[in-house]
Amino acid sequence: MKITVLMKDVPDLVEDLELEAGQLLVDDISFVVSEWDDQALEEALLIKDEAGADVTIVAVDTGDVDTMLYTALAKGADRAVKIVGDFTRRLTNRTRAAILAEYCKSESPDLILTGVQAIDDIDGQIAGLLAGYLDIPHASVVREVHTMDAQLHFIQEYSGGRMAEFTAASPVLLGIQAARKPPRYVTVAKVRQLQKSATLDEVQVVLPSTPGLTVRRLYKPEAAGHAEMWGDDADTVAEHIVRVLGEKKLLRS
Amino acid sequence: MLRIGLIVVTVALIVVSAALFLGRLLAIWAVMKTARPLNRTDRLGERIKSVVEHVVLHRRMFRITLSGTLHYFIFSGFVILLIDIVETVGEVFFPGFTVGRILAPLVDIWVILVAVGIVLALYNRIILKPKRFEGSDEKDAYLILGLIGAIIVGIVIHDSFFPFVAPQVFHVADPVARAHFLGFAVSRLWVALGWTGPTAASIGYALGYLIDIGVVFAFLAYLPYSKHFHIFLAVPNIFIRNLNPQGELVPEPIDETMAIRNFHDFNWKDIADLYTCTECGRCQAVCPAYAAGQPLSPKMVILKLRDALNERMAENTLDDPNTASLAGGVISPEELWACTTCGACQEACPVFIEHVPKIAGLRAALLEDGVIDPNAQKVLVSWDRQGNSFGQPARKRPAWAKNIDIAIKDARREPVDWLWFVGDFASWDPRVQRLTEQIAHLLERSGIDFGILYESEVNAGNEALRLGEYGLFEALAQKNIKALEAAQYRRIFTTDPHSLNALKNEYGKFGFHAEVRHYTEAFLEWIDEGRIAVKSVPIRATYHDPCYLGRWNGIVKAPRTLLQRLGVQLVEMPRHGAQSFCCGAGGGRIWMDETGMTDRPANQRIREALALGDVPFFVVACPKDVSMFSASVTAMGVENQIRVVDMADLLAGAVGLKTADEAILALASMATVSP
Ligand code: SF4
Ligand code: SF4
Numbered sequence: 001m002k003i004t005v006l007m008k009d010v011p012d013l014v015e016d017l018e019l020e021a022g023q024l025l026v027d028d029i030s031f032v033v034s035e036w037d038d039q040a041l042e043e044a045l046l047i048k049d050e051a052g053a054d055v056t057i058v059a060v061d062t063g064d065v066d067t068m069l070y071t072a073l074a075k076g077a078d079r080a081v082k083i084v085g086d087f088t089r090r091l092t093n094r095t096r097a098a099i100l101a102e103y104c105k106s107e108s109p110d111l112i113l114t115g116v117q118a119i120d121d122i123d124g125q126i127a128g129l130l131a132g133y134l135d136i137p138h139a140s141v142v143r144e145v146h147t148m149d150a151q152l153h154f155i156q157e158y159s160g161g162r163m164a165e166f167t168a169a170s171p172v173l174l175g176i177q178a179a180r181k182p183p184r185y186v187t188v189a190k191v192r193q194l195q196k197s198a199t200l201d202e203v204q205v206v207l208p209s210t211p212g213l214t215v216r217r218l219y220k221p222e223a224a225g226h227a228e229m230w231g232d233d234a235d236t237v238a239e240h241i242v243r244v245l246g247e248k249k250l251l252r253s
Numbered sequence: 254m255l256r257i258g259l260i261v262v263t264v265a266l267i268v269v270s271a272a273l274f275l276g277r278l279l280a281i282w283a284v285m286k287t288a289r290p291l292n293r294t295d296r297l298g299e300r301i302k303s304v305v306e307h308v309v310l311h312r313r314m315f316r317i318t319l320s321g322t323l324h325y326f327i328f329s330g331f332v333i334l335l336i337d338i339v340e341t342v343g344e345v346f347f348p349g350f351t352v353g354r355i356l357a358p359l360v361d362i363w364v365i366l367v368a369v370g371i372v373l374a375l376y377n378r379i380i381l382k383p384k385r386f387e388g389s390d391e392k393d394a395y396l397i398l399g400l401i402g403a404i405i406v407g408i409v410i411h412d413s414f415f416p417f418v419a420p421q422v423f424h425v426a427d428p429v430a431r432a433h434f435l436g437f438a439v440s441r442l443w444v445a446l447g448w449t450g451p452t453a454a455s456i457g458y459a460l461g462y463l464i465d466i467g468v469v470f471a472f473l474a475y476l477p478y479s480k481h482f483h484i485f486l487a488v489p490n491i492f493i494r495n496l497n498p499q500g501e502l503v504p505e506p507i508d509e510t511m512a513i514r515n516f517h518d519f520n521w522k523d524i525a526d527l528y529t530c531t532e533c534g535r536c537q538a539v540c541p542a543y544a545a546g547q548p549l550s551p552k553m554v555i556l557k558l559r560d561a562l563n564e565r566m567a568e569n570t571l572d573d574p575n576t577a578s579l580a581g582g583v584i585s586p587e588e589l590w591a592c593t594t595c596g597a598c599q600e601a602c603p604v605f606i607e608h609v610p611k612i613a614g615l616r617a618a619l620l621e622d623g624v625i626d627p628n629a630q631k632v633l634v635s636w637d638r639q640g641n642s643f644g645q646p647a648r649k650r651p652a653w654a655k656n657i658d659i660a661i662k663d664a665r666r667e668p669v670d671w672l673w674f675v676g677d678f679a680s681w682d683p684r685v686q687r688l689t690e691q692i693a694h695l696l697e698r699s700g701i702d703f704g705i706l707y708e709s710e711v712n713a714g715n716e717a718l719r720l721g722e723y724g725l726f727e728a729l730a731q732k733n734i735k736a737l738e739a740a741q742y743r744r745i746f747t748t749d750p751h752s753l754n755a756l757k758n759e760y761g762k763f764g765f766h767a768e769v770r771h772y773t774e775a776f777l778e779w780i781d782e783g784r785i786a787v788k789s790v791p792i793r794a795t796y797h798d799p800c801y802l803g804r805w806n807g808i809v810k811a812p813r814t815l816l817q818r819l820g821v822q823l824v825e826m827p828r829h830g831a832q833s834f835c836c837g838a839g840g841g842r843i844w845m846d847e848t849g850m851t852d853r854p855a856n857q858r859i860r861e862a863l864a865l866g867d868v869p870f871f872v873v874a875c876p877k878d879v880s881m882f883s884a885s886v887t888a889m890g891v892e893n894q895i896r897v898v899d900m901a902d903l904l905a906g907a908v909g910l911k912t913a914d915e916a917i918l919a920l921a922s923m924a925t926v927s928p
Contacts, residue, residue: 185623
């Protein structure tokens, strides 16, 4: 089974983001791997551990993605591909998906995994966009991906705690919500060792032209209602809880 | 006839036992040769001195009086036994041979001492039953005691018949007959029984000879397969002990990995350690993880590794990749992650076995396989990304300094006398920040020229290394070294013993050497130089030695002298100084899951302090201790009996800082300024 995992790095929100004249100071931001992509990588590696697979990590070179790719190799990915071209940090997801589609068409993997979302998804999630470009089946908010008899089994989560089990024939593109296990640790030394010994495959892709959005304004949500403060007296708080649950018809009498 | 017979038997015994002994020794030697290298034959003088101290004088052994005494009797008996062997074999091989009237009675004196030693050992094992023996091979212990008992009985028997055998069978005189006073006394019995003729005496003598010399050589052959191999290995193992700073976990920069998966990954001293273990359990008795009900016992780590090595040697599977990994297989992840790296085991071990480097190396292998507590993993990631364990932006490291109206110098920009390495906990933990601010006030008040590295400081890496993450440790160390080398300062001080240990003992391998002081040392110096005037704080208090200050760095006097200068009446807990008991936080434990712990080490320590009776203050000198022990006191609900105070609290009170704790300030204001 050929698995391709699409990864990107996003601003590290531990650090405060700084604005200057309404513009984000992109150069001052430190970037970390998008946590959902990290989950997708872990799920791919678990599939590899379980049933054997050839795992390729793909990232669009929008800045320094090398460490992220070497880290994935250190964790156990077989190949890392950096898509190079005239790309900046301001790449939209629509364009990013078009770039990735270009690459995936030439590689035709059996399974494509990526994070269900990322903190900088302004114009939709990569998984859906890319599946559209590739014209292959897609599911998002997925976990528990297993391969069985050349088929893929996975669970999709819905709101309200509902779940559905799916079987699909490859190729499939899945947006991963969470891996079965927390992403594995990889030591600094191992990453450094791979930086010395491994090479990243560079694939040239021409910047496609895609329709895009323009962000006009970023602002905080306007408050629609206000929180009700119940104080810190346990009995009063309990009464309020019972009342609210009753109003919402969540209590059986 | 008798002589010829005994000579033949003796030669056969020597050949067989020497072959068995040497065969075993060579097999172990072969493993040691494939192990990682290590220089442990330098500094001869110091090594000989340490052998005298710990073999001849039994320094560590005597920490437990009964065991030390009984062991001294038996141990010295082995030295005296040599006289007996030379004499006994000599008189058979070369008729007329004697060791003389001075050495001969020594043998008898030691027969009595060894007998007393055996009785005490049996008393210890059967009546007292110290818990430290749990898990040891008790049968082996009894077997050995039995063999030693047999040897001394044999000695007395052959000595008692020799006065008759000598003239009648060997046709020589026995000039030392009376000098062997025990044998001589027993010979009176043979006279009374009439067993003095050539035949009876020959039988008696041969019996005694075989019991003595036969058992001696049987012992020799059996030794290398038993815990009593320490009789041969203890001295060399003490000789090759670690003489580098104790707090240095890794002596040289590591190129490849520090991970230990199989026996070739150990260094040769590690292999020697496994066979030197006496199973005495002193390490287990002082281990906080063991005391807390965790699955770890340092003794069992050594014994399990030794047994696995024996098995693999026997089955010739040392190079078999299908054998279980030592990390996670032979020693479980739960055992390995339970260690606080407090070093109490190493400090207690009479034969200088080094547990902590083994545990750290095994941890490194687990880490490479991704087996680690999820919380600790988060901390590792935070160190890598942000340089601190709190997962906070690096820029916020000096945020505490904004809470006070002191302009703290930036040592990166202007020269300072003292560079203050603040550390993660002191910078971020809300309970400790207060103390950090207090220290800044104290420094300013005393006119100390000091500065900090601001956001250029990162975690010192002491715990990363002890979690087995060498690469991360190195990356952190290099960042700090870069910042330190760009800064101008004369000396460094820190409130954090863990940072102190890294800066002092672990950065040297990267070429960084600076004078690093703990704040208790620095403040003592400033007080003694008259730069700080202190009032007395007349309280009764006990002092907890942090592992990374007292044990690993031997800084036990400065904090005590400082307490003295502050007029504190110090009441010592039973376990103090290098024998202090860990709070449970070290080695990354502070971030790990505590489920399965039946009795937290910090709680045990507070109980130890409470048992002193009427000691209302528990003084600490480590930011992690402030967190650990305050939590324990609260959890145990003993706030009205004991209060955890940091040295900084006492100093602030003694100097009369407005920001000092009111209760301490009140106590200090009643006292006069000390001279
Ligand atoms: S270092 Fe401390 S916790 Fe670890 S095994 Fe030794 S005594 Fe136990
Ligand atoms: S390691 Fe040392 S202290 Fe522990 S049982 Fe062995 S000899 Fe005793």
